[in-house]
Structure formats: C-alpha cells, structure tokens
Amino acid sequence: xxxxxxxxxxxxxxxxxxxxxxxxxxxxxxxxxxxxxxxxxxxxxxxxxxxxxxxxxxxxxxxxxxxxxxxxxxxxxxxxxxxxxxxxxxxxxxxxxxxxxxxxxxxxxxxxxxxxxxxxxxxxxxxxxxxxxxxxxx
Amino acid sequence: xxxxxxxxxxxxxxxxxxxxxxxxxxxxxxxxxxxxxxxxxxxxxxxxxxxxxxxxxxxxxxxxxxxxxxxxxxxxxxxxxxxxxxxxxxxxxxxxxxxxxxxxxxxxxxxxxxxxxxxxxxxxxxxxxxxxxxxxxx
Amino acid sequence: xxxxxxxxxxxxxxxxxxxxxxxxxxxxxxxxxxxxxxxxxxxxxxxxxxxxxxxxxxxxxxxxxxxxxxxxxxxxxxxxxxxxxxxxxxxxxxxxxxxxxxxxxxxxxxxxxxxxxxxxxxxxxxxxxxxxxxxxxx
Numbered sequence: 001x002x003x004x005x006x007x008x009x010x011x012x013x014x015x016x017x018x019x020x021x022x023x024x025x026x027x028x029x030x031x032x033x034x035x036x037x038x039x040x041x042x043x044x045x046x047x048x049x050x051x052x053x054x055x056x057x058x059x060x061x062x063x064x065x066x067x068x069x070x071x072x073x074x075x076x077x078x079x080x081x082x083x084x085x086x087x088x089x090x091x092x093x094x095x096x097x098x099x100x101x102x103x104x105x106x107x108x109x110x111x112x113x114x115x116x117x118x119x120x121x122x123x124x125x126x127x128x129x130x131x132x133x134x135x136x137x138x
Numbered sequence: 139x140x141x142x143x144x145x146x147x148x149x150x151x152x153x154x155x156x157x158x159x160x161x162x163x164x165x166x167x168x169x170x171x172x173x174x175x176x177x178x179x180x181x182x183x184x185x186x187x188x189x190x191x192x193x194x195x196x197x198x199x200x201x202x203x204x205x206x207x208x209x210x211x212x213x214x215x216x217x218x219x220x221x222x223x224x225x226x227x228x229x230x231x232x233x234x235x236x237x238x239x240x241x242x243x244x245x246x247x248x249x250x251x252x253x254x255x256x257x258x259x260x261x262x263x264x265x266x267x268x269x270x271x272x273x274x275x276x
Numbered sequence: 277x278x279x280x281x282x283x284x285x286x287x288x289x290x291x292x293x294x295x296x297x298x299x300x301x302x303x304x305x306x307x308x309x310x311x312x313x314x315x316x317x318x319x320x321x322x323x324x325x326x327x328x329x330x331x332x333x334x335x336x337x338x339x340x341x342x343x344x345x346x347x348x349x350x351x352x353x354x355x356x357x358x359x360x361x362x363x364x365x366x367x368x369x370x371x372x373x374x375x376x377x378x379x380x381x382x383x384x385x386x387x388x389x390x391x392x393x394x395x396x397x398x399x400x401x402x403x404x405x406x407x408x409x410x411x412x413x414x
Contacts, residue, residue, distance in 0.1 A: 134382070
C-alpha cells in the first residue's frame with residue numbers, strides 16, 4: 001500500500017468564497033503514483049469546508065444567500081461563541097457544507113461524475129488556512 | 139490491496155425519491171471478495187445523494203417536508219442558478235443530505251448498526267443517473 | 277494492509293449532548309499499530325452523529341439552539357415518524373451534523389488541524405449506543 005500527503009494553503013481576501021481545487025487534486029493523484037485507491041480531502045480548519053458541487057456562479061450565489069438564511073452572520077450577539085470572536089456563523093455554515101470529501105481513484109485519476117467539481121469553501125477568510133490531501137492505495 | 143468498482147444506475151420516475159440500496163451494496167462487497175476494508179458509495183451527480191438513515195416511510199415523508207422547508211423548490215425565480223434550469227433546490231437539498239457514505243467492511247460484510255440502511259436520494263429525477271461504489275481492502 | 281476495528285459505547289444522561297472522543301481515537305490509532313492510513317469513525321445509530329468542530333462550550337450551546345431552530349423537537353405531532361416514537365427531530369439533527377468522519381493517519385497519529393476535535397453527538401440519549409472505529413493502512 002502506498003500513501004501520499006500534501007497540505008494546500010489558501011488565503012481568501014474576503015470573509016466567504018469558494019475555490020475550485022479539482023485540478024490541484026488531480027495533480028496530487030499524479031504525484032502520488034497511486035492508480036487504485038481513495039483520496040481524502042478535508043479542511044484542517046473548523047470554519048472552512050471541502051465539498052463537491054457544480055462550478056456555476058449562479059449556484060454559488062444561491063449557496064451564499066441560502067447559508068446566510070440558515071446561519072446568519074449578524075447580529076454577532078446572537079451566538080454565545082462570539083465573546084472574543086465573531087465567527088460562530090462560519091462554524092455553522094461549514095457544518096452544512098461538510099468538512100471533507102472522499103473520492104475514488106481509478107486508473108490513476110479522480111473518479112468523478114460529469115459535473116462533479118471539488119471546492120474549498122471559506123466562511124471566515126482573510127487569513128491563511130490549510131487543506132489536507134491524503135491518498136492511500138496502490 | 140484489492141480494489142473494486144461498480145456503477146449503479148437509477149431512473150426515478152418523480153422529481154424526488156429515496157431507494158434503499160443496502161442489499162445491492164452487500165452484493166458488491168461479496169463480488170469484491172474483500173473481507174476487511176472501506177466502501178465508498180457516492181452520487182456521481184450533484185443533485186442526488188447517498189445517505190444512511192432509517193427505512194421508515196413516516197420518516198421519509200418528514201425528510202421531504204423538512205427539505206422543502208429548508209430549501210424550497212418554488213418559486214424557481216428565487217435562485218440565480220435557475221436561468222436555464224429549475225433544479226437549484228436539488229443542489230441545496232443534496233448538500234443537506236450529503237454526497238457520500240463511507241462504510242467499514244468487516245468479515246466480508248457491511249459493518250452497519252442495527253437500523254442503518256443506505257439510500258440513494260434523488261432530488262431532480264426523471265432522468266438516468268449514476269452512483270459509484272468503490273471498495274478497497276484485503 | 278492492516279485493519280483495526282473497535283466499538284465505543286455511550287450512554288448520555290440527557291436527550292442531547294456532545295462528547296469529545298479525540299483522545300479515545302488517538303488511543304485506537306496507537307493500538308492499531310497503523311502508521312499511514314485512514315480512520316473511519318461513524319455513529320452506528322441513526323439518531324447520533326460523529327463530527328469535527330471546536331471544543332468550546334459557547335459554540336456547543338449555539339449548535340443546540342441552531343439545531344432546535346432547523347429541526348425542532350416539539351411539537352412531536354409535526355412529524356409522521358412520531359407514531360410510536362418521539363425522535364424524528366433527532367434523525368433530522370443528525371443529518372445536519374453528519375454520520376461519520378474520515379481522518380488521515382500520518383506517522384501513527386490522527387492528522388488533524390490545530391483546532392479540530394472529534395465529537396460524538398447524541399440527539400436521542402438516555403440509552404446505550406455505539407460508535408464504530410475502523411482503521412485501514414500500514
């Protein structure tokens with residue numbers, strides 16, 4: 001069994017934003033030399049997400065509006081977590097979107113459906129944050 | 139290390155519906171010959187889900203009502219994604235329900251709790267869609 | 277390839293509660309002898325969750341309030357599942373929080389970000405319930 005590990009770094013210039021990381025992860029699979037296995041990709045921070053959905057700007061706008069409806073950023077005082085911080089909503093939004101994805105690797109490639117794209121989702125940006133890529137297989 | 143891959147096909151005759159795929163996945167585990175490992179099962183489409191919950195029709199009705207409350211289908215015009223499509227709500231509903239499950243395989247069987255059943259969740263049906271099954275182990 | 281399996285038992289004295297299981301899972305990794313691989317940790321019950329977030333009591337209070345807003349426990353009669361049971365809300369809350377986490381193992385340790393802590397989330401307690409830990413790797 002082979003294993004591979006890499007950290008990806010992000011610094012999103014706004015509080016919230018999505019970055020398509022599919023090509024970066026394809027490159028990780030190539031670097032790993034693994035032909036059959038599983039890839040785990042997870043946010044290493046608890047106010048960020050890795051998720052799979054469509055790379056379509058209208059949908060990304062809909063996600064922003066929807067997450068603000070389900071877990072509004074303001075007023076900050078509505079959350080007990082916001083004593084010294086203001087990011088409680090980011091913890092909740094990331095819970096909806098998910099921490100991680102697990103993707104099959106087949107014939108040395110990410111085994112994705114036709115519209116599946118992998119995103120880093122930032123909900124408390126303007127700081128450096130990491131994503132972990134771990135691949136096991138042969 | 140062994141690996142196994144299979145695609146399952148679905149064509150749900152309504153916009154939304156759940157299908158219990160637990161027995162199909164047990165059959166995949168038998169076909170794989172893998173005794174100890176991990177099974178990944180994920181929707182290959184971004185308006186569908188694979189999730190684990192109870193096979194109880196009242197609960198499935200509750201999921202339908204609840205998802206419609208959290209991410210209503212209509213009016214279609216409330217979503218920017220719905221320029222040429224009408225399925226933005228399906229992307230949001232699938233986000234709540236999740237893309238994938240990872241299940242342990244022990245002694246050649248799915249290692250599930252007493253009430254755990256695995257479902258395909260369709261949120262934009264009336265078309266052919268695929269689910270990926272990938273198993274690795276020994 | 278090595279594999280490891282363990283069940284963890286919980287009996288939460290209230291309907292809802294979170295338990296930090298990070299140190300228990302670190303112990304599982306040590307027991308497994310696996311240095312590089314993947315750890316799956318999942319609730320074996322469909323009204324409980326395993327999730328990763330911050331170990332901060334204000335945030336845990338915020339989760340309780342937020343989950344009650346998104347999927348209220350009462351009135352019990354709002355859910356069809358509640359014919360012989362009263363826990364439909366617990367099935368929905370666990371859906372939001374997630375069934376499972378997959379964590380990388382690197383150099384014989386859980387490969388977590390600085391604030392990542394792993395929790396058992398109970399939404400229908402006052403009874404014995406199990407969590408499955410499965411590790412594969414080398």
